[in-house]
Amino acid sequence: MILLSIPDLIGRFHPILVHLPIGILLLGCLFQLLTINPKFYVLRPAVPLIYLLGGLGAVFSSVSGYLLSQSGDYDSNMVGIHQWLGISVSVISLIVYTMYKMQARESLLNLVAIVLIVLITITGHYGGSLTHGSDYISSALKDEVKGKAAIPPIANVQQAMAYTHMIQPLLQNRCYNCHGSEKQKGKLRLDGKDFILKGGEDGKTLVPGSAEESELIKRLLLPASNEDHMPPKEKPQLTAEEIELLQWWVKQGADFNKKVQDMKQSEKEKVLLLSFQTGAVKKENKLADIPEKEIAKADAAAIEKLKQAGVVVIPVLSTSNYLSASFVTAKASADVLKLLEPLKKQLIWLNLANTALDDKGMQAVAKLDNLIRINLSRTAVTDKGLALINGTSHLQYVNLVGTKVTVAGVEQLKALKELNSIYLYQTGITKDDEIKLKKVFAKVNLDFGGYVVPTLEKDTTEVKPPVAK
Amino acid sequence: MTRDELNAHRLVKEAQETELRAFTRRHFLKESAMGLGAVAMGALLGSCGLGGKSNNDILYDPVHPLLPKAPPFLGKAKSVIYLHMAGAPSQLELFDYKPELMKMDGQDCPQSLLAGKKFAFITGVPKMLGPQAKFAQHGQSRAWVSENLPHFSTMVDDVSFLKAVSTDQFNHAPAQLLIHTGSPRLGRPSMGSWATYGLGTENQNLPGFVVLTSGGSFPDAGKSIWGSGFLPSVYQGVQCRSEGDPVLFIKDPHGMSRDLRKASIDAINASNEQEYAAYNDPEILSRISQYEMAYRMQISAPEVMNINDEPEYIHEMYGTQPGKSCFANNVLLARKLVEKGVRYVQLFDWGWDAHGDGPNNSLNIGLKNKCRSIDKPITALLLDLKQRGLLEETLVVWGGEFGRTPMMENRNGVQNPYNGRDHHTDAFTIWMAGGGIKKGFTHGETDEIGYSSISGKVDAFDIQATILNQLGFDHEKFTYPFQGRPFRLTDVAGKVIHDVIA
Numbered sequence: 001m002i003l004l005s006i007p008d009l010i011g012r013f014h015p016i017l018v019h020l021p022i023g024i025l026l027l028g029c030l031f032q033l034l035t036i037n038p039k040f041y042v043l044r045p046a047v048p049l050i051y052l053l054g055g056l057g058a059v060f061s062s063v064s065g066y067l068l069s070q071s072g073d074y075d076s077n078m079v080g081i082h083q084w085l086g087i088s089v090s091v092i093s094l095i096v097y098t099m100y101k102m103q104a105r106e107s108l109l110n111l112v113a114i115v116l117i118v119l120i121t122i123t124g125h126y127g128g129s130l131t132h133g134s135d136y137i138s139s140a141l142k143d144e145v146k147g148k149a150a151i152p153p154i155a156n157v158q159q160a161m162a163y164t165h166m167i168q169p170l171l172q173n174r175c176y177n178c179h180g181s182e183k184q185k186g187k188l189r190l191d192g193k194d195f196i197l198k199g200g201e202d203g204k205t206l207v208p209g210s211a212e213e214s215e216l217i218k219r220l221l222l223p224a225s226n227e228d229h230m231p232p233k234e235k236p237q238l239t240a241e242e243i244e245l246l247q248w249w250v251k252q253g254a255d256f257n258k259k260v261q262d263m264k265q266s267e268k269e270k271v272l273l274l275s276f277q278t279g280a281v282k283k284e285n286k287l288a289d290i291p292e293k294e295i296a297k298a299d300a301a302a303i304e305k306l307k308q309a310g311v312v313v314i315p316v317l318s319t320s321n322y323l324s325a326s327f328v329t330a331k332a333s334a335d336v337l338k339l340l341e342p343l344k345k346q347l348i349w350l351n352l353a354n355t356a357l358d359d360k361g362m363q364a365v366a367k368l369d370n371l372i373r374i375n376l377s378r379t380a381v382t383d384k385g386l387a388l389i390n391g392t393s394h395l396q397y398v399n400l401v402g403t404k405v406t407v408a409g410v411e412q413l414k415a416l417k418e419l420n421s422i423y424l425y426q427t428g429i430t431k432d433d434e435i436k437l438k439k440v441f442a443k444v445n446l447d448f449g450g451y452v453v454p455t456l457e458k459d460t461t462e463v464k465p466p467v468a469k
Numbered sequence: 470m471t472r473d474e475l476n477a478h479r480l481v482k483e484a485q486e487t488e489l490r491a492f493t494r495r496h497f498l499k500e501s502a503m504g505l506g507a508v509a510m511g512a513l514l515g516s517c518g519l520g521g522k523s524n525n526d527i528l529y530d531p532v533h534p535l536l537p538k539a540p541p542f543l544g545k546a547k548s549v550i551y552l553h554m555a556g557a558p559s560q561l562e563l564f565d566y567k568p569e570l571m572k573m574d575g576q577d578c579p580q581s582l583l584a585g586k587k588f589a590f591i592t593g594v595p596k597m598l599g600p601q602a603k604f605a606q607h608g609q610s611r612a613w614v615s616e617n618l619p620h621f622s623t624m625v626d627d628v629s630f631l632k633a634v635s636t637d638q639f640n641h642a643p644a645q646l647l648i649h650t651g652s653p654r655l656g657r658p659s660m661g662s663w664a665t666y667g668l669g670t671e672n673q674n675l676p677g678f679v680v681l682t683s684g685g686s687f688p689d690a691g692k693s694i695w696g697s698g699f700l701p702s703v704y705q706g707v708q709c710r711s712e713g714d715p716v717l718f719i720k721d722p723h724g725m726s727r728d729l730r731k732a733s734i735d736a737i738n739a740s741n742e743q744e745y746a747a748y749n750d751p752e753i754l755s756r757i758s759q760y761e762m763a764y765r766m767q768i769s770a771p772e773v774m775n776i777n778d779e780p781e782y783i784h785e786m787y788g789t790q791p792g793k794s795c796f797a798n799n800v801l802l803a804r805k806l807v808e809k810g811v812r813y814v815q816l817f818d819w820g821w822d823a824h825g826d827g828p829n830n831s832l833n834i835g836l837k838n839k840c841r842s843i844d845k846p847i848t849a850l851l852l853d854l855k856q857r858g859l860l861e862e863t864l865v866v867w868g869g870e871f872g873r874t875p876m877m878e879n880r881n882g883v884q885n886p887y888n889g890r891d892h893h894t895d896a897f898t899i900w901m902a903g904g905g906i907k908k909g910f911t912h913g914e915t916d917e918i919g920y921s922s923i924s925g926k927v928d929a930f931d932i933q934a935t936i937l938n939q940l941g942f943d944h945e946k947f948t949y950p951f952q953g954r955p956f957r958l959t960d961v962a963g964k965v966i967h968d969v970i971a
Contacts, residue, residue, distance in 0.1 A: 289543055312671050312810075315539040317941060326537075328671045328810040353808075377858065399858040423858035449856025453620055453786050453849050460788075463837045465828030 011068030014061065015131055021057030022120055025093055028054055029113040036110065048100040055093035062086045065127075074130050075182040082130060085123035092116055133177050150174050150242060153278040158261040163193075166260070166276065167249055170242055174231055193256045208254040211247040220246065244272050289372065290322050291394070295345055297321045302342035309336045316349060322370075324349035332357040332379070337364035344368045351375040353399070359385030370394060377401035377423070383409025396420040400427055401449065407433035414440050425449025529666070531751035534703040534758060535677050537669040540941025545905025545971075546864035547671075548807045549664060549936060550814045552800070552847060555645065555688040556822030557869035558839070559890055560898040561919050562832055565632060566604040566613035569917035570875050574599030578876045582920060589639050589892040590824065590880045597918070598877035601832040601888055610909030617840040620848035626909035627851055627860075628902040629969040633913030633922030636871050636929055639892045641689035641822070644870035648929045649694050649815075651958045658698035658949075659706060660933060661813035663958045664940055666697075666704045667947060671810030673762070674769035676707035679806055681799040684819030695815055699951040703755040706815060711798035715774030719767055730767075734760050773809050776801050786853065788845035800846040804853055807863050818843060821869060824878050825889015832888045851902055864904025864939050866932075872897025875918045896922045899932065904939045907971045930963030938965045 028050035034040040035047070065086055069079045096112045128136065150173040154160045171190045178185040179200075188200025199205040199215075207213040219230035220243050231237060238246075249255075252263040260273060298321060306313050310330035316322045323346045330336060332355035340347060347368050353375045357365075362385035365374070371392050377399045386409045389395065395416050406428040413419065422444055429437070434448050530536065561567060578595050602615035607622040612630060614622035638644035643653035650657035658666070661678035670677025680695045688694055695706030709715045721730050738757045745753040776789065776798055784791070787801045796818045803814040820839055822830055829835040847867060854860040873890035896915040902908075913925025934944040937958065944963050948955035 289545075312537050314537050317543045318539040318541050320539075320543075326671050326810065329673060375858065397858070397861070401857050421858070421861070423856070425856040425858075447856055447858065451786070451852035451856055453788075453845055453852065455785065455788065455845070456619060458619070458841055459845050462841065463834045465834050 007067045008071065010064050011066075011071065014064040014068045015127075017057075017064055018061045018124075018127060021054050021061050021089075021093075022124060024050055024057055025054035025089070025116060025120060028093075029117050032109060032113040048097055051093055051097040051100065055090060055097055058086070058090035058093055062090050072187055073178075073183055073185045075184075078126060078130055078134075078182065082123060082126040085119060085126060089116070089119050089123055092119065130183070134182060150236075150238070151245075151276055154276055155278050157273045157277045158259070160260050162249055162258055162260050162263055163256045166245060170238070170246070174236065174238055174242075177235075178231075206250065206254055208250065209252075211250045214250050217243075217247055217250055241272060241275055244269075245276070248272065289396075290316055290320060290348060291370065291372075295321045298323060298343050298346040302339065306336070306339050306343075309339065311336065311339075313343075322346055322348045324351075326351040327353075327355050327357075331355065332361055334361060334364070337361050340364060341367050345370060347371065348394075349373040352379055353377040355379055357381060359388075362386070362388045365389065366392065368392070372418075373397040375399040376403060379403060381405065383412070386410070387412045389413075390415055392416070394418055399423040401425045402427070404428055407437060410437060411440055419444045421445040421447065423447045423449070529701060529751070531701070531754035532758060534701060534755055535665065535669045535673060535762075537671050538667065540668060541946070542938075542941045542943060544939060544941025545862070546903070546939040547862040548810075548812055548814070549661075549864045549866065549904070549940070550803045550807060550816070550850070551649075551660070552816045552843075552865070552867045553645070553649075553688065553818070554821045554839075554843070554867070554869045555684065555817050555819045556641065557644075557871045557873060557892060557897070558821040559823055559832060559836060559873040560632075560896070561600055561873060561875060561890070562602045562617060562836060563615050563840070564613065564630060564898040564900075565896070565915055565919045566615070567600060567875070567915075567917060567919045570597065570919060571599035573597040573875075573918065582876075587639065588874065590878055591874065591876060591891045593879065593882040595874075595876040595879045595891075596884070597875060598832075598888060598890065601836075608909060610911070612909070612911060617837055618844045620844045624848055624851050624902075627855070628900045629907045629910040629912060631899045631901070631912050631925075631927055631932070631966070631969065632896075633915055633924065633926045634868070634872075634897050634899050634928065634932070635922060635926055636894045636897075639871060639894050641870060641892075642691070644892075644894075645688050645690040645694055648868075648870055648932070649690075650696075650698065651930065651933060651960050655693050656698055657956075658700040658704065658958070659695050659815075660936060660958060661695060661706050661815050662697040662700050662704040663937070663947070664813045666700050666949070667942055668812055668940060670812040674765045675773060675806070675809060675811055676709075676762075676766075677812045678704065678706045678815070679803075679811055679813070680706040680708045680815045680817070681711060681802060682708070682817045682819070683794060683796040683799050684817070686819040688817045688819060694817075699956065700949055701755050702752065703759055706813075709770075709774060709802075710794065711774070711776055711802045712792065712794045715770050716766065719770060721767070731764065734764050773805060774802060776805065779805070783853070786845075787849040796843055797846040800850050804850055804859075807854075807859065808857070823873065823889050824880070824891065825885035825887040826878075826880060828887060830887070830889060832890065834887070854903060860903035862904060864906065864936065865902045866899065866936065867901075868899030868932075869897065875920050893920075895920060901935075901969060905971055906939070907969050910969060912966060912968045925968065927964075927966055928962070930959040931966050933959050934963035935966045935969070938970070 028047055031043045031047050031050065035044050066083065069083060092112065093116060096109065096116065099109060099112070150170045151166055152169060154165055160166060175190045177183065179188045179190040181189070181191060186200040186202065188205060189195035196206055202215065205215045211217045219228055220238060222229040224233045224237070248265070248269050255263065265273065303313050303323075306325065312326040312328060313323055316324050323343055325340065325343070325347055328351065332352050337357075341364065344367055348370055350365070350368065350371055350373070352365070354377070357376065357379040359380075359382055362381055366388035369392055371389075372394050374389070374395060374397070378401065381400075382404045383406055386400070386405055390412045393416060396418050397420060398413065400410070401423050402425070404427070410422065410424065410429070413422070419441065422441065424446060425448060429448065434446070437446055561570065574597060576597050578597055583594065600615070602617050604613050604615045605622070606612065607614050608626040610626050612625035614625060636644050636647060638647050638653045646655065646657075647653045649659045661680075665677035678695070682688070692708070695708070697703070697705035707716070710717070714720060721727065738760055741753050741757050777791065779801065783801065787797050789795070789797045789801055796816070799816050803816060806814050820829070821836070823832050823836045824830050825832065851860065851865065854863050854865070872893040872895070874893040876891065878885050878889045878891040896919060913927060914923050915921065916923050937944045937947060944957060944959045944965070948957045950956075
């Protein structure tokens with residue numbers, strides 16, 4: 001690391017220093033224009049002093065700005081305009097000071113004040129564009145959300161161009177701001193093949209074929225606290241998938257003209273690439289444990305009644321209004337089950353295991369149409385009772401272990417599209433039925449249990465130490 | 470000015486000066502610097518959304534300290550069963566297959582491995598020791614498991630292995646404390662205490678945090694390894710037994726009727742309530758609730774904790790030994806407890822310290838026998854939880870407190886009589902299953918002799934962060950105020966191991 005030289009250091013103060021002359025000079029112009037009204041004439045003696053201070057501040061800002069521009073991190077075109085505007089502001093403010101001393105005509109002074117205001121505004125705008133990017137203000141008007149996917153979803157990833165459709169948009173949304181046409185921090189540009197291959201002041205940024213040696217990847221992988229981590233920690237970061245995508249692209253030779261399908265992919269990378277496809281896998285994972293839809297708070301009195309009956313009713317997480325209910329220390333009598341109905345919108349997890357719940361009681365359970373998980377293991381529920389919940393369309397988890405349900409009963413659940421797992425250990429389901437059910441529920445994890453851990457000879461014997469000779 | 474007025478004036482002045490004298494320079498510095506700083510800091514934090522009460526503040530209700538609470542985030546696991554093999558099993562004879570180490574068997578250990586390292590017993594230059602078991606790949610995930618665990622090797626597609634766990638403690642007690650309390654020294658709450666403090670427990674007739682030990686000895690770290698530290702004492706682990714009375718002295722003594730017992734507990738509670746009225750110490754309320762829980766437990770615990778009412782095929786599956794105290798019985802009991810809503814079940818099995826200083830502490834005899842005693846039960850536990858639909862919401866963790874060296878132990882420079890390995894902190898294996906953990910996955914890798922981790926290195930804090938994450942907590946936000954600052958289980962470290970989360 002090279003220590004900053006003094007001019008460099010002064011240069012870095014430019015973005016702070018500039019605000020001083022801007023404020024002072026605007027105040028001077030304001031006072032000058034106010035004195036048009038005789039009421040404010042008392043301000044007049046202050047005006048030349050303000051202009052002098054502002055002018056000197058502007059000169060110093062110009063010098064520091066010039067030093068900053070020498071770092072080369074900025075778009076030279078824009079720097080040029082900003083520089084000359086800044087210089088003219090300093091010169092004009094000093095001229096207007098001399099005009100005061102030479103007692104120039106009042107109307108002329110007013111005119112110069114207006115010119116100065118306009119000049120300061122334009123100069124300031126260019127300065128702002130240099131630090132924050134020229135789309136800083138306009139982007140706030142556009143409907144752009146921070147953290148939005150850097151790569152727009154692609155209809156068919158394998159058909160897409162690896163660079164043009166994936167890497168380029170990623171770089172554009174995450175890197176161009178500082179490494180693009182306007183700013184070139186570290187003398188690095190990433191907006192185009194030639195620039196990327198050329199690298200920056202620290203040398204090559206990309207080593208095609210080796211993600212480990214590529215500075216581009218290394219910087220992304222550094223811990224966010226590291227000074228060299230990219231993007232800087234206050235800027236939007238790349239997701240793990242986006243970094244993996246870049247790694248894959250570099251590893252496969254960082255080709256700028258190939259289609260994704262023409263580049264080598266391992267099984268894992270295929271899955272990774274698929275995640276950038278429109279409506280991809282993510283949705284499948286999203287079959288969440290709790291509904292995304294917000295729901296109103298449940299009636300506190302209704303919850304209290306259930307608690308009195310020994311039912312454990314708590315939110316599924318402390319910030320959610322969705323509830324779970326467990327009968328682990330409660331009796332599932334008709335009276336208690338009735339108390340569940342007021343919570344039918346909020347109740348999503350229900351544990352009735354080891355209770356005396358029967359088919360009649362299931363009528364109350366069937367009214368809870370937002371249920372996602374239900375545990376009916378070792379209850380008296382049969383096929384008849386099970387049929388009652390075949391309209392509980394969000395069910396993902398159904399535990400029927402140790403009940404008398406049969407294959408006919410379970411088949412009634414096939415209308416439930418979101419089912420993920422059904423547990424059927426110790427039910428009236430035979431080996432033949434299992435095959436049948438597996439066909440009906442091709443995508444559901446069916447667990448029939450009955451696992452055996454055979455007893456091996458070694459399980460009951462011990463290794464003996466050799467007998468000493 | 471009259472005399473009286475003068476006296477009054479003097480008195481006032483004196484009082485003022487006395488008052489001022491009470492403010493020392495320290496006060497001034499504290500009030501001005503700290504005070505202003507604190508005001509500014511508070512305002513700053515407030516504007517960042519960090520100040521004030523967050524949803525993560527777990528309120529501790531001294532009257533019902535164990536009532537179930539919702540986690541701040543969606544948890545995948547409702548309960549945890551932690552199987553700790555006290556003494557530290559050898560990863561090189563169980564999961565971490567190192568054929569290269571075989572080639573070095575019997576050779577002197579290269580100096581590069583010894584430089585700057587500290588060992589518990591190894592001195593001088595030890596010999597390298599090849600794997601003392603045959604390995605094979607198993608399941609679709611092609612995970613390596615040795616012949617020492619023939620049953621468990623059929624389960625590899627249900628678990629996630631962490632192959633590069635490391636620690637900084639090479640003695641049993643501190644290393645065990647580090648894994649379970651987040652500090653190698655005494656005094657911090659154990660993970661089970663944190664879990665019950667944060668989530669309470671579903672079944673108010675049973676303790677929320679149960680500890681079961683086997684192997685003939687307590688873990689080296691003693692009972693403080695399931696202690697509640699600075700958390701309210703009601704959250705400490707309750708040690709139970711799988712044979713005889715589940716909790717010692719749970720039965721009413723001879724001549725004590727149920728009514729008399731109730732009357733005496735009521736009397737004790739009444740006097741405790743007076744005490745509370747006088748001192749307002751919330752621990753007194755906890756004590757009252759514990760008496761009541763103990764009374765309820767007298768009825769429910771013997772029933773739940775009796776593994777004898779399980780059917781024969783379940784006993785066969787777990788390989789239990791009726792009438793004895795053993796690991797298999799404890800594992801079966803753990804499953805029963807989780808089924809009844811117990812939050813955290815901690816098992817310790819002692820006897821894995823295979824130094825090679827005696828037959829029972831050797832890799833070829835003692836370790837093999839220890840493996841035989843756990844192989845069937847841990848396999849049965851996973852399968853049984855699975856077939857009951859409970860593995861989805863029960864996190865099972867298996868591991869020791871550190872690993873063992875690729876070198877053969879030479880205690881005080883002299884070769885041990887049996888094949889054994891010394892304590893090793895840089896790389897060992899822990900596995901997790903269920904509770905939202907990936908199936909059939911391996912995270913982390915060690916070098917070709919299993920000496921250091923080369924990728925996916927994790928430590929005790931990472932494991933704690935992951936366990937808390939699966940229970941629905943952010944380990945950095947889950948704190949308890951003590952001695953003027955918020956404490957967390959993971960202290961100032963820990964990163965959730967996202968790679969093993971499904």
